[in-house]
Structure formats: structure tokens, C-alpha cells
Amino acid sequence: MAGGQKKFVVGSFDDEAVLFPAVKKVRKAGYKIHDVYTPFPVHGLDHAMGLRETSIHTAGFIYAVTGTTTAVTFMSWVFTKDWPLNIGGKPHFALPAWIPITFELTVLFAAVGMVLTFCYLCNLAPFVKKHIFHPRATDDLFVMAIECTDKTNDAEVQSFLENAGAKEINVQVAETGWWIGRYDREQKLYKEEKGY
Template sequence: MKRNLLIGKYWDPDKVMAALDKLTGQGVNIFDVFSPFPIHGIEPYLNAKRTRLTVASFIYGVTGFLTAVTMMSLIYGVVWPMNIGGKPALAFPSFVPITFEMTVLFAAHGIVLTFFIVGNYWPGKRAQLLDIRQTDDVFIVAIDKAKIQDESAIRAVFEETGAYDILETEYER
């Protein structure tokens, strides 16, 4: 879905935080902030929801655990039982290292795949950048024009807080 955005470009993250503080104080809904590095304390301004990736990671880990225990129980207890040093075929303490590794393997790979699917990333996808320098040294505050009541007030806030460029652009997520 294409959106028309009003963006303000900054050189300094402190000025971005000042702009976000003033904009949210006026009741403006912030569409997104593009930054070359994480800015501590920005989440409340973006109304960021708590991620559910931890739940997905737990589910993938449990799946790996159950797969490892089932696989080793079937292989060592039913299909190919071996007598190694007089130990029983289903010696669960010997399953611990493989179970741990399978749990970590399933959780790590599952969470990476989930991240790519949810984020709509795939090999060869080109990133849509609002400014080529947003991954280097430029901070961008983006406001969705469809949700703006007074555009001149937002432009005034951008100017007050030190935005070096204010412009309108289209963005498709």
C-alpha cells in the first residue's frame, strides 16, 4: 500500500527525539523513524508493540526438543538398539547434548525464517530508501499525510527542531 509521507531529515538523534516529543505532544501519529542505528527510548513515540518472536522461538525450541527425544528414542531403542559398555539402550542422560543442540538449532533457524517471512524479506528484494544516507548518517522522521490535520504545524515543528530538509514523498511498505 502506497502512502504519502511528510518527512523531516536530521543530522542529530537528539534533535529527532526533541521533534518526536513535540509532535506526540501535539497528538501527531508518527508513521516511522528511519535511523542508521538504534535510538534508545524511541519505542514509546512509535507505539511499538511487544514482539511475539519470543513465543515463536519457544515453540520452535520445544519442537526441536521433542524431535530430538523422539528421534533418539526410536533410533536407539527400537530401530537400532546397541549395547555400549553394558548401558541400557534408552539412557536419557546421554541424550542431553544432542537434545540441547537440536533445541537451539530449531529455535535459531525457525526464528530467522519467521523474521524474514513476517518482515516480507526475501533474497533479491530491494530496500526502498527515503534517502540513500538513512543507513549512514541521516535520521528521518516520517508522518503519514492521510492522518494529518494541520500540515503547517508539523512543518513548523520540523523547522523548530532543526530539520535540514522537509519534503513529501511516496513510500510503499
């Protein structure tokens, strides 16, 4: 859940053409990009940020194979072992007739499994709340959050971002993880309320 609070320098860009070189510069300068929030998938940004490829599709393949196996073994077991019936004179092991269900279960397992995995990995669920660095990150701004450590000089980072083309720059102290909450309420974290 809560990943602890950290300090961030946040720069917002309004054009992905400016964002790309900025990302490269920031990385070159050795700053740690916490994340870049964009209103739509900007192709190639993940590479520019040095993120590794997602392997969610591999998970999907595994789920699919699980679905296929489940369907075939279950139907075979029911019709040949558990309760063999003479239905219309068809063979007990009527593989061709099982293709439709096998296929459907393959797709179903893969799709449901992948979506759940996706939600799990990205921490997505109803009532999940995360810190919003800039409300227009889902509208028209590309928001870069740079993580500050004790040694980082905020002002230096801010001016660096300004040079890189950011339109809005500020410093935020924010929760990095997620918590259960509603977006219509300013909620304090449990920890803060209790004054830890």
C-alpha cells in the first residue's frame, strides 16, 4: 500500500516533441525520473525513460494455455470417466464437438487473467486513490516527476527543467503508493492522522 512520502520536483510539458529531448537530458544529468504522466500513450516514451518491456502478454499466454487445458481435461473427464452417457450415439470422447468450448475458455481465461494481472500490476481498482501531480496530466499536459533525495538541490532541478522546456514547475511532497480513498475528499493518510 503506502509507499512512503517523498519529495518531487514536478515539471509539466505541453508538447511531446519537447518532452522527449527533456527526458533524455534529465536522464543524462543523472536525475531519477519517478514517472511521466501523459494523457495518452506516447509511443517510445517508455524506451526513452529506459523502462523495460512489459511481459504482460507472456502472462496472457500462460492463462490461455491454462484455459485450453482446463477445458479439454474437464470435458474429457466428465464424458469418459465421471459419467459417460450415450448422447445421440456420439462417441464419449467427442473431441471435434469440444473445440468451440475449448476455444472460448482459452480466450476467457486469457482475457480475464490478463486484465486482472494488469489491474494488479498497475494498482488499479475501484476506490483506489493515488496522488495526482497535476490534474491536467489526463487532459493536455505531460507531467514529469523527478524524485529528490537528501542530496538533491531542488532549485537546480527546477531550473534544469525550465531549460528543458517545462511550462510549469513546482515541488511537491507526495505519497508514492496508493491507498483506499475517494477523489472527492481530501483524505489524510492514517499515519498522518495519528501523527506518526
